[in-house]
Amino acid sequence: MSETAEHTGHHIDVKQFHPRAQAAIHNPKIRKNFRSAMDGLMSKRKTAFEGWDLETLRDLGANVRLRALANLPDLLEQLEEKLTENGIKVHWAVDADEACRIVRDICKARDAKTVIKGKSMVSEEMELNHYLEEQGIEALESDLGEYIVQLADETPSHIIMPAIHKNTGEISQLLHDKTGTDLSNDVEYLTASARQQLREKFMNADVGVSGVNFAVAETGTLCLVENEGNGRMTTTVPPCHIAVTGIEKVVPSMEDVSALLALLTRSATGQHITTYFNMISGPRKAEELDGPEEVHLVLVDNGRSAIYQDDELLDTLRCIRCGACMNHCPVYTRVGGHAYGTTYPGPIGKILMPHLIGLDEGRHLPSASSLCGACGEVCPVKIPIPDLLVRLRQESVDGDKLHPAKVRGHGAKRSSMEAMIWKGWAWMHASAGIYRFGTGAASKFRALQPSKAGAWTDYRTAPKLAAKTLHQRMKERGQ
Amino acid sequence: MVDPIKVYPSKPAKVYFYGTCLVDMFYPDAGIAGVELLEREGIEVLFPQDQTCCGQPAYTSGYHDQARSVAKAQLDLFPGDWPIVVPSGSCGGMMRKHYPDLFKDTPDEVKAAEVAGRVWELTDFLLNVCHIKLEDLGEPTTVAMHTSCSARREMGVAEVGPKLLGQLKNVNLVEQIRPEECCGFGGTFAVRHPEISGAMVSEKVETLVDTGAKEFVTTDCGCLMNIAGYAEKNHKPVSGQHILSFLWARTQGKGGQQS
Numbered sequence: 001m002s003e004t005a006e007h008t009g010h011h012i013d014v015k016q017f018h019p020r021a022q023a024a025i026h027n028p029k030i031r032k033n034f035r036s037a038m039d040g041l042m043s044k045r046k047t048a049f050e051g052w053d054l055e056t057l058r059d060l061g062a063n064v065r066l067r068a069l070a071n072l073p074d075l076l077e078q079l080e081e082k083l084t085e086n087g088i089k090v091h092w093a094v095d096a097d098e099a100c101r102i103v104r105d106i107c108k109a110r111d112a113k114t115v116i117k118g119k120s121m122v123s124e125e126m127e128l129n130h131y132l133e134e135q136g137i138e139a140l141e142s143d144l145g146e147y148i149v150q151l152a153d154e155t156p157s158h159i160i161m162p163a164i165h166k167n168t169g170e171i172s173q174l175l176h177d178k179t180g181t182d183l184s185n186d187v188e189y190l191t192a193s194a195r196q197q198l199r200e201k202f203m204n205a206d207v208g209v210s211g212v213n214f215a216v217a218e219t220g221t222l223c224l225v226e227n228e229g230n231g232r233m234t235t236t237v238p239p240c241h242i243a244v245t246g247i248e249k250v251v252p253s254m255e256d257v258s259a260l261l262a263l264l265t266r267s268a269t270g271q272h273i274t275t276y277f278n279m280i281s282g283p284r285k286a287e288e289l290d291g292p293e294e295v296h297l298v299l300v301d302n303g304r305s306a307i308y309q310d311d312e313l314l315d316t317l318r319c320i321r322c323g324a325c326m327n328h329c330p331v332y333t334r335v336g337g338h339a340y341g342t343t344y345p346g347p348i349g350k351i352l353m354p355h356l357i358g359l360d361e362g363r364h365l366p367s368a369s370s371l372c373g374a375c376g377e378v379c380p381v382k383i384p385i386p387d388l389l390v391r392l393r394q395e396s397v398d399g400d401k402l403h404p405a406k407v408r409g410h411g412a413k414r415s416s417m418e419a420m421i422w423k424g425w426a427w428m429h430a431s432a433g434i435y436r437f438g439t440g441a442a443s444k445f446r447a448l449q450p451s452k453a454g455a456w457t458d459y460r461t462a463p464k465l466a467a468k469t470l471h472q473r474m475k476e477r478g479q
Numbered sequence: 480m481v482d483p484i485k486v487y488p489s490k491p492a493k494v495y496f497y498g499t500c501l502v503d504m505f506y507p508d509a510g511i512a513g514v515e516l517l518e519r520e521g522i523e524v525l526f527p528q529d530q531t532c533c534g535q536p537a538y539t540s541g542y543h544d545q546a547r548s549v550a551k552a553q554l555d556l557f558p559g560d561w562p563i564v565v566p567s568g569s570c571g572g573m574m575r576k577h578y579p580d581l582f583k584d585t586p587d588e589v590k591a592a593e594v595a596g597r598v599w600e601l602t603d604f605l606l607n608v609c610h611i612k613l614e615d616l617g618e619p620t621t622v623a624m625h626t627s628c629s630a631r632r633e634m635g636v637a638e639v640g641p642k643l644l645g646q647l648k649n650v651n652l653v654e655q656i657r658p659e660e661c662c663g664f665g666g667t668f669a670v671r672h673p674e675i676s677g678a679m680v681s682e683k684v685e686t687l688v689d690t691g692a693k694e695f696v697t698t699d700c701g702c703l704m705n706i707a708g709y710a711e712k713n714h715k716p717v718s719g720q721h722i723l724s725f726l727w728a729r730t731q732g733k734g735g736q737q738s
Binding site: 018021022025031039330331334335366367368369370371372373374376377387390393394395396397399400401402403413418419422423425426428429430431432435436439442443454455456457458459460461462463464465466468469470471473474475477479 | 496498500501502503504505506507508510511514524525526528529530531532534536537538539540541542543544545546547548549551552580584585628629631632633657659660661663664665666668669670671672673674675676677678679680681704705708709711712
């Protein structure tokens, strides 16, 4: 069990979801950037799975993850043992703060001044960059999207494509302002100039920090999926490599990786395979010419073992971080990633973040969904996201006496006013006589129906009460 | 892991009709149309007068105690073993998919699962249980269709509406872009997050208008009051009705399979 880290630096008030969402909705640039990006990603995913028996593959993916989670404690021990055999030092962090301190201590022991980073959402969860800066250590993102976000002093708006909220023009302007490149809409030129600047940093970095996509227990291998080669540079060029990952990322064997990898790349970017797939199995051996002298793995709990205690919530930990749920989410598409104010935005963020930051902090997250089910439909490991959203809604209002809420911060959204409304609603609808009397009376006096009905009529006309209810009409028909 | 495969019953002599509260108060014509279509198929329709609401609004709002008390009042309405048909994917989904969870570990667990197993979305029932054959008596027209998310994803009936409309020889069905995207209704979501819901429905209406159809049909009254309500308030040239109302109006008094 872990308490949330008191994040420093750029902490955003998650509770301010509404104003941020509203601002995003009225920002045509945000709307256009996300709509076109998400349309593109949805179509690429669809094409990538053509000719596949997707449902069978998703069942396989779900089962691989379920089996791994069922044996999680044993697998983690096995992983530690194998990694240690392979010369990788394993560290355990109960929360984000401890994980940050572990990274700092490794850096300090090497007198490291500069860290180059491959993309890692767990490091975002830790807010590692700001922490290291406070410790006098420069941390530079090397994934192009993360690099752009870092230059702009922002946070990622998508877990796979961190700078998806920006269009080419905005990126060009940013690179121009911060690094002096020429203004250009030529993506190749912009990428090349960023690469040029990063190359030097790679050569001089003291430590490389990366994430992990799959940690294989049987062989003690850390798998890293990426497209830009920056992941390989990060994990091989600096003399020390620190991988950080959540404890749920472990799988039993290499065989399990194949199914998850096939699902991950297709679901995320519609790619059959990424440009790079790194399998890290230890530091440089005596006879080898390159690779780091030291390799560390920091296994971060940060709320995960609390999720693990509940049979239903456990499904949250199946996630392989493909981002398909956000790509297909009509809410995410409208408000963008920053509106959520959380490390993980979109549907997965709505079911994961309440555990990381508490349901009191994240009280608005589970309700920000129409429960359309698009997320659950595309999830490559079949996480029942809509069901988990409903579960968290129940937890956020302490709404079920039979199944008392247990997520930290539960009940924070319960208001006596709303509770009273639902009690009144239940009173009316649990008794057929009262219901028929009430609906019948409403129909009879429908001329008195107000034309305004709260926020509903800000956008729409009010639905019109019929002259007679279906109950009355069926009764007239003798039914 | 795998969603249960749907096994359709053979055509029964009777069905229970669960009208839903939205149809009851706002769209009773859609309910009557459903009843007429069933009766034309030779099925006797039983309408339990004590029905109220499936409990979904409280359920999705997290108030499961209240949802359970309302849902419990529905469980005794269907004493025979006839199928329960619902003119809504949303309420049908609540009963079929969520009742078993809602009553788990309660004395009503077995009854809830038994009721859930008999629930069918009405258009699905007409097409795949009644094997309805529709004879189109209407003038040539063009319509678009919005299948609700729950009809599509919980009840798995996305193919049904287009197939039924496809039987109507004078109806030209056009498809909007992103047909599978939510219209933004989502029950209480529309009032808890009005701006997001408003942004979603405005785009849905835009894509419907872009098809050139002046009319759309839908499986669910929630979507209907959302989409049609937005179009009406914003003077968009598209109106809507429940697919059952449309099917009955086009085929009134004729057709049907006499068996």
